[in-house]
Amino acid sequence: MAEQLLIGGTWRDGAEGNRIDVFDPATDELITSVAAGTPADAVAAVDAAAVAQKKWAATAPRQRSEVLRACWQKMMDHSDELADLIVREHGKPLADAKGEIAYAAEFFRWNSEEAVRIHGSIGTAPSGAHKIIVHHHPIGVVVVVTPWNFPAAMITRKAAPALAAGNSIVVKPPRETPLTALRIAELMGEAGLPDGVVNVVPTTSSGAWFDAAVEHPATRMVSFTGSTEVGRILLRRSADRVLKTVMELGGNAPFIVFEDADIDAAVEGAMVAKMRHSAETCTAANRFFAHEAVVEEFTQKFAAAMAAVKVGNGFDAGVTCGPMISAKAIDDIASLVDRAVSAGASVATGGGSMEGPGHFFVPTVLGGVAANSPITRHEIFGPVAPVISFTDTDSMIAQANNTEMGLAAYVYTTDIGQGLAVGERLESGLVGLNRGAMSDPAAPFGGMKQSGLGREGASEGIYEFCETQYIAASW
Numbered sequence: 001m002a003e004q005l006l007i008g009g010t011w012r013d014g015a016e017g018n019r020i021d022v023f024d025p026a027t028d029e030l031i032t033s034v035a036a037g038t039p040a041d042a043v044a045a046v047d048a049a050a051v052a053q054k055k056w057a058a059t060a061p062r063q064r065s066e067v068l069r070a071c072w073q074k075m076m077d078h079s080d081e082l083a084d085l086i087v088r089e090h091g092k093p094l095a096d097a098k099g100e101i102a103y104a105a106e107f108f109r110w111n112s113e114e115a116v117r118i119h120g121s122i123g124t125a126p127s128g129a130h131k132i133i134v135h136h137h138p139i140g141v142v143v144v145v146t147p148w149n150f151p152a153a154m155i156t157r158k159a160a161p162a163l164a165a166g167n168s169i170v171v172k173p174p175r176e177t178p179l180t181a182l183r184i185a186e187l188m189g190e191a192g193l194p195d196g197v198v199n200v201v202p203t204t205s206s207g208a209w210f211d212a213a214v215e216h217p218a219t220r221m222v223s224f225t226g227s228t229e230v231g232r233i234l235l236r237r238s239a240d241r242v243l244k245t246v247m248e249l250g251g252n253a254p255f256i257v258f259e260d261a262d263i264d265a266a267v268e269g270a271m272v273a274k275m276r277h278s279a280e281t282c283t284a285a286n287r288f289f290a291h292e293a294v295v296e297e298f299t300q301k302f303a304a305a306m307a308a309v310k311v312g313n314g315f316d317a318g319v320t321c322g323p324m325i326s327a328k329a330i331d332d333i334a335s336l337v338d339r340a341v342s343a344g345a346s347v348a349t350g351g352g353s354m355e356g357p358g359h360f361f362v363p364t365v366l367g368g369v370a371a372n373s374p375i376t377r378h379e380i381f382g383p384v385a386p387v388i389s390f391t392d393t394d395s396m397i398a399q400a401n402n403t404e405m406g407l408a409a410y411v412y413t414t415d416i417g418q419g420l421a422v423g424e425r426l427e428s429g430l431v432g433l434n435r436g437a438m439s440d441p442a443a444p445f446g447g448m449k450q451s452g453l454g455r456e457g458a459s460e461g462i463y464e465f466c467e468t469q470y471i472a473a474s475w
């Protein structure tokens with residue numbers, strides 16, 4: 001297991017010799033500990049990244065492409081080992097962990113194909129006086145900060161396009177799940193990535209670490225995935241150096257079931273949108289709006305499907321919901337459920353946490369939830385589904401949009417015209433129409449409003465990691 005800092009191609013301990021304990025959330029047992037970096041280590045990592053970036057940017061796009069393709073292959077060759085690591089430190093079911101590795105690796109393959117297709121343009125100025133040449137440079141050193149809910153994919157979704165465009169990165173993985181990040185970085189080295197292009201520095205002092213990294217004059221960009229609350233802090237700090245930022249933040253997704261929907265398909269989609277990766281995804285359906293004519297049938301069938309979920313250790317056969325990441329997560333979820341029930345919601349199934357060891361919550365469906373209840377205003381980040389009845393489409397859309405978040409939304413209807421029209425009115429960066437899952441490296445991922453800035457994946461993802469330059473030319 002890679003358990004040290006990776007700086008400039010060298011594995012070493014942090015400047016003060018501290019460690020971060022990594023726990024298995026299914027058992028509360030210590031897995032191991034990894035080296036904890038200090039602000040001085042963050043500075044050393046940016047120093048190393050700055051030196052490596054110059055050479056990396058000068059390599060031919062084809063060469064960068066081939067290294068990234070080799071990273072994809074390496075991850076796939078080690079997918080069982082990486083999936084095991086994710087289950088141990090995150091707790092998600094093994095099948096979800098394998099799915100995450102395939103998704104995470106695909107960012108390398110997709111961006112290996114994009115690396116050789118960073119296109120500019122040439123045109124004539126309207127006055128006819130000169131030519132307008134537009135092209136794209138790598139931006140430089142990128143500081144990458146990631147959350148624990150996708151220990152692999154949140155790293156590669158940033159690393160792959162950043163590297164494809166010729167940048168180098170300094171990664172601060174979350175303290176809960178640093179093992180997957182360190183092992184992926186090790187595999188990238190084995191795949192032929194030059195030393196210093198990727199640096200990984202876990203830390204327990206993320207604020208001071210981040211300040212040191214962004215104050216370094218070589219740092220040019222921050223790419224963050226995590227909560228909106230922390231995103232705001234990082235935006236403020238990045239503003240002092242006018243750094244470019246990409247922010248992938250929190251969500252509060254509506255899941256809408258119209259009266260003409262195929263209810264069995266809607267329940268199947270609801271299970272995917274709510275429960276995959278142990279219900280700890282930023283795109284998780286957070287508020288279920290079901291038309292009055294079908295709300296009872298939907299709630300009953302959904303509750304039956306939730307009641308059938310096997311909760312337990314992600315390694316155990318048949319388990320489709322693992323532990324939550326911490327005891328605090330359990331307390332937060334329980335408090336939202338208790339407040340919803342006090343405000344009049346009924347419990348269709350579940351309703352509370354389970355005995356330890358480990359941090360487990362019983363999959364829960366709440367019926368009769370008021371549209372403005374606190375549970376509809378917070379990202380639940382756990383296996384709890386509040387169902388809200390609606391009659392009027394316009395007021396339901398107004399309620400669905402009545403949040404500062406705008407990451408994902410889901411619509412179930414057999415009237416595709418209605419589905420598309422409603423999708424267009426939802427203030428959401430991603431819309432699933434008769435689908436409970438939509439993430440794809442070939443599609444632009446990102447949120448509207450306070451769910452984020454910028455997009456990851458697709459063709460535009462790589463341009464986030466570029467500076468655009470215009471040359472006015474006469475010939």
Ligand code: NAD
Pocket residue numbers: 145146147148149150154172173174175206207208210225226227228229230231233234247248249250251281282283379407447451452
């Ligand atoms: P978080 O915001 O608490 O932490 C994210 C990262 O920021 C971690 O590495 C953490 O150590 C670091 N961090 C925390 N405080 C910091 C500070 N003051 N300075 C510098 N770094 C700091 O989020 P989390 O609990 O790890 O993840 C869950 C959140 O992430 C949810 O809100 C979820 O919606 C969001 N998320 C969003 C996306 C997306 O693509 N939009 C994807 C996954 C997760």
